[in-house]
Amino acid sequence: MRIDRREWLRCSAAAVASLPAMLRAQSPPAVTGGVEHVASGSRGAIATVSEIATRAGLRVMEEGGNAVDAAVAAALMLAVVDGGNSGLGGGCFILARGVHGEVVAIDGRETAPAAAHGRMFFRDGRPDPSLSQTGALASGVPGAVAAYHRLSEELGTGRWRSAALAAAEQAAEGFPIDARYAARIASSAERLGRFEGSRKVFFDADGEPRKAGERLVQPDLAVTLQELASDGPDAFYRGRMAELTARWMQENGGMITEEDFRHYRIRHREPVESAFADHRILGFPPPSSGGIHVAQILGMLKRFDLASMYDEDPIAYYHVVAEAMRLAFADRAVWLGDPAFADVPRGLLDEEYLDKRSAMIDPEGRIPVVTAGGPPGVGVDLFGRLPRHTTHLTAADEAGNWVAITATVNTTFGSKVVIPGTGVVMNNEMDDFAIAPGVPNAFGLIGTEANAPAPGKRPLSSMSPTMVLRGDQPVLSCGAAGGPRIITATAQIVLRALALDEPLATAVAAPRIHQQWRPNELWVEQRLDQRIVDGLAQLGHSIRRSSGLATAQAIAITEFSGAEAGQITAVAEPRADGHAAAY
Known part of the structure; x- marks a missing residue:
């Protein structure tokens, strides 16, 4: 039976009328527990998930390096202090703009080994997801090192060696494990304990998982980083x-x-470009699904007056955003894959196609059944065919260098394997392939033959480094960690900054939702007001609560930051221990 939302709202009019003011006040403070989540400066800014990595990047800029140098230094440092999320054994997507306006999209995604095949994760005739998530078969060939070095060579100022040596010094010296890192080790202890190299790093002399307060020293990783400093x-x-x-x-x-x-080999890609609220949106193309689906979500929401909707009826705002997410993820499951192996139609971003998809969204009720659409140009007009866990960092400087890097080893500590003698945590990105049609991966995502394993193929990713430009000038960059929630978190930050005109710190901190089509549930953060949650349930959404959806970092200039004129503002995720710095 269809819910009469107007009747429900009339019965709840007083409660709903108070929501907009309440929502505007919901964002947590910029500083929590002494951690700086927001920082502004006139010369440069950087935000990462780690204070140590952020400080490393800031130091590079203070010593004369640019934002690219800072981002590379921070990324290499994250391999030391945040190895559960990213590192030398993983991959990345990089979106960067140089001082002359050139934009590069560097694909450092892992690749399947030459021996990979479509049934490599089958045992006794049945797919076994554990094989793609833990152990020797779970890893693809890492691409992060090649990508970081290429970025440094193309847009940096020659500081690769010093950045790698600084990370090596940190690995040799060690750092105190905090409660969050210790919790990651504890949650992965059973599988980490299966592998000698992992036990050496993450377990103490008594064979127990390392705890908060202990110093994590990684001499093997220090040697690997020293070698990178010397020989690239x-x-x-x-x-x-x-x-x-x-x-x-x-x-x-x-x-x-x-x-x-x-x-x-790394690959240079052509950024995905779309338009929203009089701004250009640049995203990462396949094998990322993020650039396409952030653009799809924004494109499907163009016809709605989102600012008025949010002020007058926030339930309807969250509802239409959720439905746009649902439609985009239905397309993801069918059409997306590595463009060197799969036909990914450019028509997914065709305006008429998105208008048709958008017309399916009813502000007063949930779409009964959602399937993938039929975009134009299938098999003809394709994205460039060439002959939880993750981290996002972003940096910018006064000269006009902007960098957004999303890097990952996939789930926490990747495959749980540290290669003995190297200190390198290996990824489990093979789980981002569709190991069999209809079989969900660790994030509940399903896929088709377009994303099946094959030699040299790059698995589909949700990583979504995003840059917003006014004309040719960057004004905002953002991205996130969190599997498929990366896409929806990134889209919501852009929506709030551009459509709702919120300061960047508010846009990052605001309560988030997530809908990925399968499973057919709407995830909502616990901070989202219960009246809105009840309203979404009345509209037919199956609600799941979460303490936090994704971990984001962002940078903006004055227009979107709320800072003084001429300032660059970095915002680190307040849901985590992210750290922003500027000078």
Whole structure:
């Protein structure tokens, strides 16, 4: 039976009338527990998930480096202090703008080994998801090192060696494990404990998982970083790292070989561009699904007066946003994959197609059944065919360098494997392939043959480094960590900044929702007012509560930051221990 939302609202008119003012006051303070989540400066700014990494990036800028140098230094430092989320054994997508206006999209996504095949995760005729999530078969060939080095070479000022040495020094010196890091180790202890290299790093002399307050020293990782400082990516892809990894894989039933390392190449991609609220939106193209689906969500919401809706009827605002998410993720499941192997239609961003999808959204009721659409140009007009866990960091400087990097090893501590002698946590990105049609991965996402494993193929990703420009000038960049929630968190930050005219700190901190089509549930953060949650349930949404949906970092200039004129403002995620700094 269809719910009469108008009748329900009439019965709740007094409560609903008070929601807009309450919502405007819901954002948490910028500073929590002594951690700086917001920082503004006239010369440069950076935000990461770690205070140590943020300080490393800021120090580079203070010493004369640019925002690109700062971002690379922070990314390498995160490999040391935040190895459960990203690192040398993972991959990344980079969206960056140089001082002359050039925009680069560097694809450092992991690739499947040459021996990969469509039934590699089957046992006794049935798919076994544990094989794609833990152990030797779970890892793709890492791409982060090659991508960071290419970014440094193209847009930096020659500070690769000093950045790698600073990270090596931190690994050798160690750092105190905080409660959040200790909780990650504890939650992964059973699987980490299966592997000798992981036990050496994350367990103490008594064989117990390391606890908060202990100092985590990583001498093997320090040596690997020193080699990167001396010899660049060759030390990783043609040196000791490749040799030790291939040997371990052979001994433990894996597929990655030294040849796989030697053959790894980053890819330069053409950014996905769309328009929203008189601004240009740049996102990352396939094999990221993020750029396309952030653009789809924004495109489907263009026809709504979102600011008025939010002020007058916030239930309707959250409802239409959720429905746009649902429609985008239905397309993701069918159409998205590595464009070198799958036909990904450009028509997914066709304005007429998005208008048709948008017309399905009813502000007064949930779409009964959602399926993937039929975009124009299927099989003809395609994205460039070429012959939880994650982190996002962003940096900008007064000269006009802007960088957004989303990096990952996939789930916490990736495959749970540290290659002995290297200190490197290996990813489990093979789980981002569709190991079998209809079989969900660790994030509940399903896929088709377009995202099936194949030699050299890059698994579909939700990473969504995003840049907003007014004309040719960047005014905002953002991205997030959190599997498929990356897409929806990024879209909501852009919506709040551009459509609701909220300061960046408010846009990042505001309560989030998430809908990914399958499973057919609407996730809402616990801070979202219960009256809104009840209203969404009345509209037919199946509600799931969450303490936090994604971890985001963002940067904006004065127009969106609420700071003084001429300031660059960095905002780190207040839901986590993110840290922003500026000068």
